[in-house]
Amino acid sequence: MRFVWSEVRQGIRRNLSMVISVILVTFISLTFVGTAGLLQMQIGQMKNYWYDKAEVAIYLCSNVSPADVCPQGEASADLKTAVENQLKSPTLAPFIQRYYFEDHAAAYQKFQQEFAGNSVAKYVTAEQLNETYWVKLKDPSQSAIITESFTGFAGVEEVRDQRSYLDQIFGILNAASIAAISVAALMLASAALLISTTIRLSAxxxxxELGIMRLVGASNFYIQLPFILEGVFAAIIGSLLASGAVVGIVQFFVQGYLAQQLPFTNFVDLGSALLLVPALIGSGVILAxxxxxxxxxxxxRI
Amino acid sequence: MIRIENVSKNYRGSNRPALADVSLEIEKGDFVFLVGASGSGKSSLLRLILREEIPSSGAVHVLGENLVGIPSRRIPFFRRKLGVVFQDFRLLPNKTVGQNVAFSMEVIGQSAGLIEAAVPEVLRLVGLDGKADRLPSELSGGEQQRVALARAIVNKPAILLADEPTGNLDPKTSEEIMALLDSINQTGTTVVMATHDSGIVNRYRKRVIELREGQIVRDEKSAGY
Known part of the structure; x- marks a missing residue:
């Protein structure tokens, strides 16, 4: 083993600049991998948090609704009862955790709160805002049941799953993480090529020495080991740097900056970043x- | 110990076989001179025994191993039972004499204690006492070949293959190397030596196998060149 280590040391000294470039390339590529991992964790965390709160809105017709969906104008008391009966019906009731009705006055109040200070709040009247049945499902992913039952229902202007708004945000985050993964894949490929070039030069x-080693009967494993360790050594340093970068991003950018700016959003914390560290080091080592x-x-070849 | 049966060897790109239907047997403790002109097949024969090549046809058995069918992961372990020296010494220029010899023990995983004990002993045996810390470039050709010999025998091989070991040396130094090979043979090691040196062959009167164009034309005991 003493011999193997001295071979590794010699190999690294002999092509130090290549070893440094391997370190840098693995560092950068694994940082991208780590960032993509963080984005996915963030998406998962936000999904858990928001999807549970998401409700399905059944917007009833108001007197400003378009005539083609609401020919009868403002939804009458009878129509509201019909909607409510449908919600209570044995086909739908098992899927619904709870529902509540929001009338014009409540919708107006909520609107004034949400748009306080915005000039649009001054021009909106209570009658322009839809009365709404808010439905909380037992399983939020089954919103299609509500959508299908009430789309085209008399007195209903539109059925909207709040998750569809969230899906847009998640779509953007997802695209970002796919972009990070693609860059990471390219970088990892170049890291792999660089490592094999470095090792070839070293060999x-x-x-x-290799010829003499084979002549005196050194086993393949013994001949290979110093070279593999040389690549692995560089990759370990690179992945340690990448782990440091990922932890740093979470500590200083996400928790230190984003979390201060957007206090109501649940961001990934240091714990999840530390979960990524063994994965990054592991993939660096395996790659190398x-x-x-x-x-x-x-x-x-013998 | 070494049994070669009806071996032919053709190299790609050459229509003349390097070896054509060669059969021979070498017993434990034998000393064999392989003689013949350049290109007569001496080196090919040594490479077959070392399992650097496999024959195009025929069988090669060395130390109980069938070298045609041996799985490649067993080859290194087979080679540990053989020692080899070449005309061009093949020493590592950046390692000292001691390190060159130790290298062949290190790569087969011998313990540091054993290496420390064995290296000075084998250097004394080949007459390089006190030169362990020299670099090969500081030594004469004869001394370099002694280092190569020390490296070849330090793992106590059963067979020593020598491919024109005196080819680069003057007659006096050649004689010294030959005396060393002979004394190694006296301890029971089988020696197979390919050579052009008629003087040495004639003086030592060992078994001589002569190759011509890939065929054995003479195999005599106690013979001359």
Whole structure:
């Protein structure tokens, strides 16, 4: 083992600049991988939080609703009863956790609160705002049941799952994490190529030793080990740097800045960032071991 | 110990076989000179025994191993039972004499204690007492070949293969190396030596196998060149 380590040290000294470039490339690529992981965690966390709160809104016709969906104008008391009966019916009731009715006055009050200070609040009247049945489902993903039952129902202008608004936000975050993954994949590919080039150079510089090692009967594993360790050593340093960067992003940017700016959003914390660390180091090590193992293989043909 | 049966070896790109239907047997403790012109197949034969090549046809058995069918992961362990020296010494230029010899013990995983004990002993055996810390470039050709010999025998191989070990040396130094090979043979190691040196062959009167164009044309005991 003493011999193996001295070979590794020599190899690293011999092509230090290549080893440094391997470290940098693995560092950057794994930082992208880590960032993508953080985004996915953030999406998961927000989904858990918001999807549970999301409700389905059944907007009833008001006197400003378009005539093609609401030919009868403002929904009458009879129509509201019909909607409510449908919600209580044995087909729908098992899926519904609770529902409540929001009349013009309540909708107006909520609107004034949400748009306080905005000039639109001055022009809106209570009658222009839809009366709404808010439905909370037992399983929020089954909103299609409500949508199907009430779309085209007399006196209903529109059925809207709040999750569809959230889905847009998640779509954007998802696209960002896919972009990060794609960059990471490219960078990882170049890291793998760089590692195998480095190892090939290293093996070429030591081809005399390799020849003699084979001649005196060194096992393949023993011949390979210093080269694989050389690649793995560089990758471990790179992935440690990447882990540091990911933890730093969470600590200083997400918790230190974003969380202060947007206090009502639940952001990923240090704990989840630390969960990523072993994954990053593990993938760095596996990548390097595979790349250098394949690169050295062709020098081992007996 | 070494049994070669009806072996032919064709290299790609050459229509003349390097070896054509060669059969021979070498017993434990034998000393064999392989003689013949350049390209007669001496080196090919040594490479087959070392399992650096496999024959195009025929069988090679060395130390109880069938070298045609041996799985590649067993080859390193097979080679540990063989020692090899070459005309061009093949030492590592950036390692000292001691490190060069130790290298062949290190790569097969011998313990540091054993290496420390064995290296000075084998250097004394080949007459390089006190030169363990020199670099190969500081040594004469004869001394470099002694280092190569020390490296070849430090793991106590059953067979020593020598491919023109005196080819680069003057007659006096050649004689010294040959004396060393002979004394190694006296301890029971089988030695197979390919050579062009008629003087040495004639003086030592060992078994001589002569190759011509890939075929054995002579195999005599106590013979001359």
């Amino acid at each position: 070429f510089a030591r081809r005399r 071991a595979a790349a250098s193992g394949l690169a050295i293989r062709r020098y081992l």
